[in-house]
Amino acid sequence: MATPTVARCWRCQDEHRPQVFCPACEALQPLPPDIDYFTLFGLARHPRLDEQALAQTYYELSRQLHPDLHQTGTAQEREASLQNTALVNRAYRTLRDPVQRGRYWLALNGEPLGKENNKVPPALALFVFEVQEKLAAVREARPAETEGTQDALAGLRAEMTQVRDDLDDRMRDLQHRLAANFSKWGQADGSSALLSELKRVLSEMAYLRTLTRDVEKALSIL
Amino acid sequence: MAYTERVVEHYERPRNVGSFAAEEGNVGTGVVGAPECGDVMKLQLKINPQTEVIEDAKFKTFGCGSAIASSSYVTELVKGKTVAEAGAIKNTEIVTELALPPVKIHCSVLAEDAIKAAVADWRDRAEGAGAPKKDAA
Known part of the structure; x- marks a missing residue:
């Protein structure tokens, strides 16, 4: 480019x-x-x-x-x-948009984010897995809602709200890391470490963004 | 894009879905994720510590049909193999078996990563438990 x-x-x-x-x-x-x-x-x-x-x-x-x-x-x-x-x-x-700009910056540097090159740390994959299991529990709980399962639904709602707050915290943290990464470019340290960090941050953001949408959707039907 | 017959078959009748009880020993767990599509895959291998043969495998995947089919197929593929043999499985085997189109190849890569992560996790646990140390395959 x-x-x-x-x-x-x-x-x-x-x-x-x-x-x-x-x-x-x-x-x-x-x-x-x-x-x-x-x-x-x-x-x-x-x-x-x-x-x-x-x-x-x-x-x-x-x-x-x-x-x-x-x-x-x-x-x-x-x-x-x-x-x-x-x-x-x-x-x-x-x-x-800082996220779009970051992804554009990766592309400008010849390393666009693709489906192949964006591994996430095991702890994050585990977190996503656990949230997906909770989302599955929400989907399963819906058909039974008429049978006096209000307490169970309230429990799920509380749990989902907690998950959403957790996701918000993680996203804020990632936004800070993104801004910190941006301001380091052009300084003494090599750009390859910065590129890797930028990839990691943007991958995690993409992942959590999709998950947040699913969580919001679950909250809207609970 | 239509899914191939083999993908649909695994998607509709996934093999070995679930997980091993937490207290069950000799289990390696790999959880891997694909941030661009939002998929996440958990693969568990039950391994005989003497022979290092994979005696059972279970998976649970949240994702598209190809991701589910890839992990379902992998649980069948690894059973009876040694840890070293399973570690050598390449994603291309999954692509061929399921006839995955190019846009879904990353699903097979994820499944390959899941095997490696599960094996690595099992080794970590085995070493932590004081089992004889072996070279990673």
């Missing part, structure tokens, strides 16, 4: 670094589809970013690129306006 460093204006042939408007003739330019999202928003390539600056640039770009503004432009400009808008929206959604 190397970002092209030079773009040529479709109208005046000026060569410049990829940007939305040609610095020479001000024509709207199609952005290279594989431009990296940090470069797109004029940010340093670093996972810790200034969220305010990101949002501000996003709104600015959205305004400048808005297809309504380019209705009277040439076919190239209309097309560029549409494609750039879609790209900018996608890039913004990715960068503003």
Whole structure:
């Protein structure tokens, strides 16, 4: 995912670094589809970013690129306006969410999270297993609810609430670890240890997120 | 995507579901998870400490049909094998048996990991109990 460093204006042939408007003739330019999202928003390539600056640039770009503004432009400009808008929206959604940004950062570093490369620690697998067993107990308890099993249901509800609180705590802890990992990039220590840690954290977050959804669903029917 | 016949067969009639009683000895337990799909798999092996032959196996999996079928098949596959033989089982054997499509290969990897984790757990316990130390297979 190397970002092209030079773009040529479709109208005046000026060569410049990829940007939305040609610095020479001000024509709207199609952005290279594989431009990296940090470069797109004029940010340093670093996972810790200034969220305010990101949002501000996003709104600015959205305004400048808005297809309504380019209705009277040439076919190239209309097309560029549409494609750039879609790209900018996608890039913004990715960068503003730390989890998405982390996963994007892994991909930029050539190690995208896949189904094969994200082992979780045994203790976490065991935790997930135990929660799944409780969820199975909830599913089994439902058909019998008419037969005066209110106490049993209340017990399950209390247990599920406890599980959800536990999951919230774990998720908060992971968010802190994610932020800590982001701020370490670019410092003296090698990036391979940081990459592994980032993978671990994001894998655990993906795992717990799915589980949290299941727990919320169980709570909603209890 | 449709599941293959073999997957459906294991899914509908899973073999050896459950777990061994907590007080039962000579059992190795492996719990492994797949964060991207949310699956989790528990495999338990009951191992004869003298011969190191796997005499029984049980599993419980929360996940998709392929994950359940993979672990169900593994419990059949390992029975009667020595720990060393079971440790050498490759996920490709599971893929072939169940005709898993490429997007479900990770389920077979998970099942292979579960065998290794269960064997490692059994060794840890055996060594902790003062049994003669053996090289890991």
